[in-house]
Amino acid sequence: MLKKKICMVGQFGVGKTSLVRRFVESIFDERYLTTIGVKIDRKDVTVGSESVTLMLWDLAGEDDLAQLNVSHLRGASGYILVVDGCRAASLNKAVELQRRIAGQLGPLPFVLVLNKADLRDRWEVQDTAVAEHGWPTFETSAKAGSGVEEMFLALAGKLLQ
Amino acid sequence: MPTDGADKPLAELRAILLGPDRAAWEAMRQRLDNPTRRAEDVAGVLAEAVRLRSRGHSGSHPDIKLRRALQPLLEEALQLSVQSNPRMLADALFPIFGKAIRRAITSELDGMLQSLSQTLEQSFSWRSLQWRWESFRTGKPYAEIVVLRSLLYRVEQVFLIHRDSGLLLQHVAAPPAQATAGTPLEKDPEMVSGMLTAIQDFVRDSVSGAESENLETVRMGEIEVVLAYGPDAILAGFVRGVAPRKLSRVFQDTLDVIEQKKAEALHTFSGDTSRFDSCRPQLQACLLGQGRPEERTSGSWGARALLFGVPALLVLALIGWWIYANVIERRWTDFAHRLESEPGIVLTHAEKRGSNFYISGLRDPLAADPASLLPASLSSNQVEFHWEEYYSLVPRFAAQRQLAELKGQLQKRAFRFTTGSAEIPPEQRFLLEDVASQMISLIQAATALGKTVQIEVRGNHDPVGAEELNAALSRSRGENVRAALIALGVPAARLIAVPEDIEKETCSAVKEEERLFCRSASFRVTGVL
Incomplete structure (x- = not known):
């Protein structure tokens, strides 16, 4: 049995927690996020014949006041950058976070998630702005539940490579 | 080096062959002979030599001979260092030991605190009561039960x-x-x-x-x-x-x-x-x-109630009985103190036997009755008195006794009269002054004790003669004596002449010499005791 630690990061309010809520096992209250800055969920995926347990560290969103607690990133095998398609600033934040995490943990597999795909017509984030980074990108909708499973599978596949 | 004649050519040959090296050899010899130079030479290579030796020659295993050789020296040197300046070594070792010691002490203190707080907690808790009961029941020491259960x-x-x-x-x-x-x-x-x-x-x-x-x-x-x-x-x-x-x-x-x-x-x-x-x-x-x-x-409430309730009730009952016994004891003690302060009573012994109280001592007959001094909260059935009589020297009692004596003396006095006469005979008159002074003493003694005495003067007659005449004689005899005594200074208010019929005394003497005692005036004192 393989186990991997995955961190979920992104700007405050991009929908990290609601994105995974329906797809993971959880025993902890979401209030943990606001009190100690992290909540841990579990996601089991099977890639090919290999099953992987992803321990998801949902880190409290970063904003002007709260900084990401970098000690929570230690030992992570990969991470998920979450962006709110309706907020261009959240992409900038994701880019900045990616740079900081790569600086701290070195090159690790990660995916970019553009959330709120159900509100595609109101998106501020331009496809070109996303494409210029060349990162593996998934469009998801926490509301409709689309794209989330695929995203986990893809990330798990990258971890096993 | 031999220098005799036979060897001379050899010496010359030697000088020719070895001449240039001789100076070098000489210098070498001097270096070897001079300890200072030799020490300088060794100092130059000592560190490198030790390093080589400790690593082993040309990659071979390290040589332990040097270590063995140095060990006693090092030990001795350390010993000397500690003796001469212990502080240096202590300072050097402090960073290592300080931390370890602090850690060990902290760990020990934590352990002690934990056990102390547990002991304190257990000393005053319901659990500790259970354990004490268990210890009592099983005969195991309490400490063992605590360790087993806590x-x-x-x-x-x-x-x-x-x-x-x-x-x-x-x-x-x-x-x-x-x-x-x-x-x-x-x-x-x-x-x-x-x-x-x-x-x-x-x-x-x-x-x-x-x-x-x-x-x-x-x-x-x-x-x-x-x-x-x-x-x-x-x-x-x-x-x-x-x-x-x-x-x-x-x-x-x-x-x-x-x-x-x-x-x-x-x-x-x-x-x-x-x-x-x-x-x-x-x-x-x-x-x-x-x-x-x-x-x-575990453990039901019933068992707890039994375990805790019965001893609690017993304890309550004991406390109640103790308080009651103390109150009763206190009342008896107060009563004994009261008796002791009573004039004319001396307590020699007071004790409690079972539920009864025994008091013994000396008591002046004039002193108050102890039973009448018992407070209402104490029953007279529970007390037993044993009194020996004695005369107290308390002034009041002495005065009372003197008064009683004066009274007795006065009541023995009498005046005799001749037949048919109420006049005090001349041979009896000398008694008047004596009786008057007795009366005055008596009245003074009574006044000092706050009492008012009355002295009755009783006239009497013999059975011979007419009744009416006799009654008049009796009255006259009393009045005459009274008047004579008043004349001698006895306060008139204290003297009362009493006719014989009031006392209803009859003098039934038949012989003349006996009848003499019937024709008299005598005294009775009232209001003294």
Whole structure:
């Protein structure tokens, strides 16, 4: 049995927690996020014949006041950058976070998630702005539940490579 | 070197052949002979020589001969150093020992505090009463019961956690029948493991900030989390009950062994936990326990009531009886004090026998009656008096006795009269002054005691003669004596002439010499006692 630690990061309010809520096992209250800055969920995926347990560290969103607690990133095998398609600033934040995490943990597999795909017509984030980074990108909708499973599978596949 | 004639050519030849080297040899000889030069030469190569020797020659194994040779020297040198300047060595060793000693002392103090607080808690609790009862019942020393019962705990789950990622490497749990099944803790050890790591990060970041400081225990109600830390792993135990101090040491020792055995696997851990399956026996050995904590809460209310209620009632009854006995005793004591302060009464002995009180002593007949002094709260049936009579020297009693004596003397006096006459005969007149002075003394003594005396002067007659005449004679005899005494200074108000019929005394003498005693005036004192 393989186990991997995955961190979920992104700007405050991009929908990290609601994105995974329906797809993971959880025993902890979401209030943990606001009190100690992290909540841990579990996601089991099977890639090919290999099953992987992803321990998801949902880190409290970063904003002007709260900084990401970098000690929570230690030992992570990969991470998920979450962006709110309706907020261009959240992409900038994701880019900045990616740079900081790569600086701290070195090159690790990660995916970019553009959330709120159900509100595609109101998106501020331009496809070109996303494409210029060349990162593996998934469009998801926490509301409709689309794209989330695929995203986990893809990330798990990258971890096993 | 020989220098005789036969060798001369040889010496010359030698000088020709070796001439240039001789100077060098001479210089060499001087160096060897001169200890200062030799010491300088050795000093130049000593360090390198020792280094070479300690590494071994040309890659061979290190030579231990040098170490053996140096050992006694070093030991002696250390001894000398300590004797001459102990401070230097102490300063050098302090950074090593200081830390270790501090740690050891802290650990010992923590243990002591834990046992002290437990002892205090147990000294005044319901549990301690149960244990004292158990000790009494089983005959075991109380301390043994405390040790047996107080350190009840059970390690229910043990987590081996990868320190950096918080991923669960191994997890063992106590048999489900005895562990508390269904708690969230058992639902997903993976998430619990991650959250424990996150909480440690959180506490470290927000409280101490120091990388080397770690949470050692976490308590949540009945569950205590005992944590041991290694460079790459954390060993966490969920303990129900009171975890003894030694448990931390057991965890730390186990973790040290695992870290040592699995150092490589831990360094290169990338998610494959199967490499740690072989650690399970060590983790299972940490599932320690003593007794069953849940047993402590057993015991019905009825049994508790019986156990606690009956002794409590007994204690209450004892307290009540004690208070009552004290009150009664106090009343008797007060009564004895009262008797002691009473004039004319001397207590020689007072004691309680069973429910009765015995008092004995001396009592002046003129003193107050002790039974009449008993307060209403004490029953006269419960007291027994034994009095010996005596005469007290209390002035009041002396005066009373003097008064009684004066009264007695006066009542013996009488005036005799001739037949048919009420006149005091001339031979009786000399008695008047004496009687008058007795009366005055009596009246004064009575006044001093606050009493008012009355002295009756009684006239009498003999049975001979007419009744009417006799009655008149009696009256006249009394009045005559009274008048004579008043004339001698006796206060008239205190003297009353009483006719004989009031007393109804009859003088029935038949002989003349007896009848003489009937023709008289005598005295009776009233109001004295």
